[in-house]
Amino acid sequence: MLELINIGKSFSSVKVLKNINLKINRNEIHAIVGENGAGKSTLMKIIYGEHSPTEGTLIINGEKRNHYSPSEALHEGIVMVHQESSLVPTLSVYENIFLGRWNSSKTNKNYLVKKKELISLTREILRKMGVYHISPEKRVSSLSIGDKQIVEIAKSLSFNPKILILDEPTAALSIEETNILFSILKTLKENGVTILYISHRLEEIFQIAERVTVLRNGEIVYNDFVNKININELISKMIGREITNKYPEKINKTSGKIVLQVVDLTSSYFKKITFEIHEGEILGISGLMGCGSTQMGESLFGLRKINGGNIHYYGERFFPKNPSICIKHGIFYVPADRHSLGLVLKRSVKENYTLPNLDFFAKYGILKINKEKQDCYRTINQLNIKISNLNQKVENLSGGNQQKLVIGKWIVRQPKLLIMDEPTRGVDVGAKYEIYKKIYELSSKGIAILLISTDIDEIHNLCDRILVMSEGRITGTLYPENSTKEEILALAVKGKEDINSQEFEVINN
Ligand SMILES: Nc1ncnc2c1ncn2[C@@H]1O[C@H](COP(=O)(O)OP(=O)(O)OP(=O)(O)O)[C@@H](O)[C@H]1O
Ligand SMILES: [Mg+2]
Incomplete structure (x- = not known):
């Protein structure tokens, strides 16, 4: 179906892919894995026609194709779901799905778009995916990151792909949505579609792929059947060393004073949320996508309106009116959506790092350039962030x-309360370990950490206590040492049956 011969790619003088020789068979799910920055996305973008290779040849369906555009790729049936959202936020779901395809069959004789038809086609695709909660007419900007991902996948399916490239499709999906995606992929495969699948959730590779290719520093270091390798061997091929435990040793600590006490917090996304978090505690908030946990995190950082309830911070009444008030009080926030909330993409690594910490690096309004640089380099080394230089654009x-x-720029200082939403989304296993270690280190210093995550494994292993949310409410509190992941999942789906539809409407208002 697809053959890559000696493919190489450089950006300016930096070589990011070298001597890539790879054959992809028809009808196979082929996984591509590797550390962050190994070159996976770049390689997929070459197949999709978004980048042209600096060296080598590409053969698609027996035909040599070296320079072609994504629209030609689409014509060939090559469709790519990008790692980052490529949707237009100001358009609706159905407009995004059919964007660029409003040709004569989709317009009436007055050249007006057949809106009703497109809406029902969109609904049909979503239904096939088992998705009922996304309205085709909803604006994409109002969707959660996970729902955006679902729309991306729906869009790709609407092209009837022959080769489907999925770059981290499940990074923002919870177990439920992931299982639905897998059953769709299996059906596509049975219907002759070839699937290239990138993921950092390595267990997934063993669940759905037949073959796996490991990239390391831009080169292929392994290419064979999945059943010939186990997960530990795969990790050591990826990162060049063994990792026996995904999670570091817990550090002994005692939890201290109550940092934040939230009583009956209510907004249009969540209802009557009550909890407290202590100094040094890692409190997990688990739930399926759309459970309201992200919005709750945003509200606590002053990004969203709160309609009721009250908050005490170190015993005093506190209202998170806006993020700068929160930052002044030592409440920091790592958002889930790095592109729209976490980074200024057109700016450099250094500028992004400094932006929330200007008061820390500046005195009398003048930036201490050396301190800024040293500090930035320290964090980059600590988290092993792969950059070419500090002035490289983040995009x-x-x-x-x-x-x-996104994480590094917040943990440079010592917050009192750190709210993290999906902090390890798209991060490789080695780097995840480093981030978990950092989380333990911060909590042992007395910093309270509110960890919002749809990754149940992460929540179960990392947290001291877990609150589970469903449909905007807390459905249970668990302690990981005497509960199972299945119990978390059961609570995460619980509210779905309990809450009647009338109330559900109020929550989603
Ligand atoms: N447009 C670009 N200009 C300059 N360098 C780039 C560009 N795109 C990618 N790179 C560099 O190429 C290298 C490989 O990046 P790529 O995005 O392919 O990694 P990846 O394997 O997909 O990693 P991740 O798992 O983090 O997504 C990185 O060092 C990155 O900085
Ligand atoms: Mg990538």
């Missing part, structure tokens, strides 16, 4: 390295 970093920068 040119690989997805996982962008994520590490």
Whole structure:
């Protein structure tokens, strides 16, 4: 179906892919894995026609194709779901799905778009995916990051792909949505579609792929059947060393005073949320996508309106009116959506790092350039962020390295309360370990950490206590040492049956 011969790619003088020789068979799910910055996305973008290779040849369906555009790729049936959202936020779901395809069959005789038809086609695709909660007419900007991902996948399916490239499709999906995606992929495969699948959730590779290719520093270091390798061997091929535990040793600590006490917090996304978090505690908030946890994190950082309830911070009444008030009080926030909330993509690594910390690096309004540089380098080394130099634009970093920068710029200082939403999304196993270690280190210093994550494994292993949310409410509190992941999942889906539809409407208002 697809053959790559000696493919190489350089950006300026930096070589990011070398001597790539790869054959992809029809009908196979082929996984591509590797550390952050290994070159996975770049290689996929070459197949999709978004980048042209600096060296080598590409053969698609027996035909040599060296320079072609994404629209020609689409014509060949090559479709790519990008790692980062490529949707137009101001358009609706159905407009995004059919964008660029409003040809004569989709317009009436007055050249007006057949809106109703497109809406029902969109609904049909979403239904086939088992998705009922996304309205085709909803604006994409109002969707959560996970729902955006679902729309991206729906869009790709609407092209009837022959080769489907999925770059980290499940990074923002919870177990439920991931399982739905897998059953769709299996059906596509049975219908003759070839799937190229990138993921940092390595267990997934063993669940769905037949073959796996490991990239390391731009080169292929392994290419064979999945059943010939186990997960530990795969990790050591990826990162060049063994990792026996995904999670570091827990550090002994005692939890201290109550940092934040939230009582009956209510907004249009969540209802009557009550909890407290202590100094040094890692409190996990688990739930399926759309459970309201992201919005709750945003509200606590002053990014969203709160309609009711009250908050005490170190015993005093506190209202998170806006993020700068929160920062002044030592409440920091790592957002889930790195592209729209976490980074200024057109700016450099250094500028992004300094932006929330200007008061820390400046005196009398003048930036201490050396301190800024030293500090930035220290964090980059600590989290092993792969950059070419401090002035490199953030948009040119690989997805996982962008994520590490989003975290790095907040943990440079000592917050009192750190709210992290999906902090390890798209981060490779080695780097995840480093981030977890950092989380333990911060909590042992008395910093309270509110960890919002749809990754149940992460929540179960990392947290001292877990609150589970469903449909905007807390459905249970668990302690990881005497509960199972299945119990978390059961609570995460619980509210779905309990809450009647009338109330559900109020929540989603
Ligand atoms: N447009 C670009 N300009 C300059 N450098 C780039 C560009 N795109 C990618 N790179 C560099 O190429 C290298 C490989 O990046 P790529 O995005 O392919 O990594 P990846 O394997 O997909 O990583 P991740 O798992 O983090 O997504 C990185 O060092 C990145 O900084
Ligand atoms: Mg990538």
